[in-house]
Amino acid sequence: MLNQKLITVACVWLAWWPGVLVADDRRPNVLMIAVDDLRPDLGCYGSPVAKTPNIDRLAARGVVFSRAYCQQAVCSPSRTALMTGLRPDTTRVWDLKTHFREAVPDCVTLPQYFKAHGYHAAALGKIYHRGYEDGASWSESHWYPTGRTVDTDPADWTKRITGSVAGEVSEYAHDEPRIARKKGRAFVVSDKTDDELPDGATAAEAERRLATLARDGTPFFLAVGFAKPHLPFVAPKKYWDLHDPDAIPAPRVDRLPEGAPEFAGHENGELHNYQQIPPGNPLPDELARRLRHGYHACVSYTDAQVGRLLDALDREGLTADTVVVLWGDHGWQLGEHGLWHKHTNFEAATRSPLIVAAPHPKAAGATCPALVEFVDVYPTLVDLCGLPAETGLAGTSLRPLLDDPSASVKAVAISQYPRGKGGNAAGPLMGYSIRDPRWRLTVWRETGSARVVATELYDETNDPDETRNLAMQAGHAPVIDRLSRYLPEPAGD
Numbered sequence: 092m093l094n095q096k097l098i099t100v101a102c103v104w105l106a107w108w109p110g111v112l113v114a115d116d117r118r119p120n121v122l123m124i125a126v127d128d129l130r131p132d133l134g135c136y137g138s139p140v141a142k143t144p145n146i147d148r149l150a151a152r153g154v155v156f157s158r159a160y161c162q163q164a165v166c167s168p169s170r171t172a173l174m175t176g177l178r179p180d181t182t183r184v185w186d187l188k189t190h191f192r193e194a195v196p197d198c199v200t201l202p203q204y205f206k207a208h209g210y211h212a213a214a215l216g217k218i219y220h221r222g223y224e225d226g227a228s229w230s231e232s233h234w235y236p237t238g239r240t241v242d243t244d245p246a247d248w249t250k251r252i253t254g255s256v257a258g259e260v261s262e263y264a265h266d267e268p269r270i271a272r273k274k275g276r277a278f279v280v281s282d283k284t285d286d287e288l289p290d291g292a293t294a295a296e297a298e299r300r301l302a303t304l305a306r307d308g309t310p311f312f313l314a315v316g317f318a319k320p321h322l323p324f325v326a327p328k329k330y331w332d333l334h335d336p337d338a339i340p341a342p343r344v345d346r347l348p349e350g351a352p353e354f355a356g357h358e359n360g361e362l363h364n365y366q367q368i369p370p371g372n373p374l375p376d377e378l379a380r381r382l383r384h385g386y387h388a389c390v391s392y393t394d395a396q397v398g399r400l401l402d403a404l405d406r407e408g409l410t411a412d413t414v415v416v417l418w419g420d421h422g423w424q425l426g427e428h429g430l431w432h433k434h435t436n437f438e439a440a441t442r443s444p445l446i447v448a449a450p451h452p453k454a455a456g457a458t459c460p461a462l463v464e465f466v467d468v469y470p471t472l473v474d475l476c477g478l479p480a481e482t483g484l485a486g487t488s489l490r491p492l493l494d495d496p497s498a499s500v501k502a503v504a505i506s507q508y509p510r511g512k513g514g515n516a517a518g519p520l521m522g523y524s525i526r527d528p529r530w531r532l533t534v535w536r537e538t539g540s541a542r543v544v545a546t547e548l549y550d551e552t553n554d555p556d557e558t559r560n561l562a563m564q565a566g567h568a569p570v571i572d573r574l575s576r577y578l579p580e581p582a583g584d
C-alpha cells in the first residue's frame with residue numbers, strides 16, 4: 092500500500108517535472124556530438140555498408156530522426172542555424188565568411204543559454220565553423236586539437252589554398268599561408284594511430300573532460316566536434332580495411348534530374364580543390380570508388396571516437412544523467428546526381444543525421460519519420476533539461492516525438508541555398524526548398540525579391556532518386572501552390 096502511494100506520488104511528480112528526471116534533482120547534462128559532413132548513411136539508418144557500431148548503440152537507447160533536415164547544406168550556415176535556433180535569413184549567415192554576431196549581435200546561443208542557467212558550457216573541436224568561434228557561448232576557451240587538423244603529410248600543408256574556391260573557403264584558412272596551389276591529398280590511408288589524428292586527440296580530451304566534469308558535479312553542456320568524414324578522407328588503415336570497396340554501391344542516378352536547372356547542381360569545386368582529383372566531371376569510376384571507400388573509412392574512424400565518448404559516460408557514471416545528441420551538419424553527395432559533397436538543395440545534401448538519447452527513454456531504439464529541422468535542436472534540449480523556454484526561436488521542441496515517435500510536430504522542413512556570387516552574401520539567387528512527407532518543392536528566386544526564376548518539384552516517395560522535375564508537368568499546380576505557402580518573405584540585400 093505504502094509502495095503504491097509512493098509510486099503514485101512519484102508519477103505525479105514525474106508528470107509535473109518539466110525536464111527529464113535524473114538521479115537527483117539536478118538537471119541533466121548535455122553531450123552534443125557534432126560530426127562534420129556526416130550523411131545519414133549509418134547502420135542505424137539502415138545502411139547495408141556502413142560500419143558504425145557505436146553510433147548504432149547510441150541510437151539503440153535513443154531516437155533516430157530519419158527525416159531531419161539542415162537549414163542550409165554547408166558548414167557555417169547549418170551550424171549557425173542549429174546553435175542559434177534561427178534560420179539563415181535571420182542570422183544572415185549564408186556563407187563561410189559571415190559571423191552571426193554581425194546580424195544578430197545579442198542573440199543567445201544554445202550553449203550560452205545553458206551557461207546562463209548554471210551549466211558549465213565547453214567546446215572541443217569544430218562546433219561553429221572554424222575561425223568563427225563565439226566566446227559568449229562558452230564558460231571557457233574553445234579547445235581544439237593541436238597541430239594540423241586534417242592531413243598527415245606536412246609537405247601537403249604548405250600547398251593549401253586559403254582563398255575562396257568555387258564558393259568554398261578553406262576549412263582552416265586562418266592558419267595556412269596563401270599559396271595558389273591545391274590543397275593536400277583528397278584521401279590518405281594513414282599509418283597513424285587514432286590519437287595521432289585530430290579526432291582521436293579530441294576524443295581523448297573529451298574523455299579527460301568528462302572525468303573532470305563528473306567529479307565536479309556541476310551540470311554541463313559539453314560540445315564535441317569531429318572533423319571527419321569531411322574531406323580529405325584521412326583515416327588509419329584499419330578503418331579502410333573494415334570496408335570492401337566493391338560492396339559500396341555507386342549511386343543509381345549520376346546526372347541532374349530531368350528538367351532541373353543547371354544551377355541546381357554545381358561543379359564539384361570543393362572536391363577539385365584537392366590533389367589526386369583530375370579536372371572535369373564526372374570523375375573516373377575507379378577514383379569515385381576510392382572516394383566512397385575513403386568516406387566510409389572516415390565515418391568508421393569517427394564512429395570509434397564516438398564510442399570512446401559513450402564509454403566515458405558509462406565509466407564516469409554519467410549515462411543516466413546525460414542527454415546525448417549527435418548530428419552531422421548536413422548531408423553529403425557521394426556521386427548522386429553526378430555531384431560530390433554538399434552545396435545543393437537536393438535530398439542527399441539536406442537530409443542529415445540526428446539522434447537524441449535522453450535519460451529514461453520511452454521509445455529507445457525507435458526511428459521517428461516525422462519532419463524535423465536543425466533549428467529544433469535548441470528548443471528540444473532546453474525542454475529536455477527543464478530550462479524555461481527561450482522565446483524567439485524558429486524551431487519547436489521534439490520532445491513529443493521522443494515520447495511518441497509516430498507523432499509529428501510540423502508540416503514541412505525548410506532548407507535553402509544561394510547560387511551565384513554578387514555584391515552580397517546571399518548571391519543573386521536563393522533557392523528555398525520545402526519538404527513535406529512526400530514532396531520536395533524548390534523555388535529559386537532573385538535574392539531580396541519574390542520573382543521566381545525556376546521551380547523544381549520532386550516526388551520523394553515514388554522517385555526517391557529525384558530523376559525528374561515534375562514542376563512543369565500537368566496536374567502538379569495544387570501541390571506547388573500548397574507548399575509555396577511556406578516560402579519565406581524575401582530576404583537579403
Ligand SMILES: [Ca+2]
Binds near residue numbers: 128165166321
Ligand atoms: Ca560540414
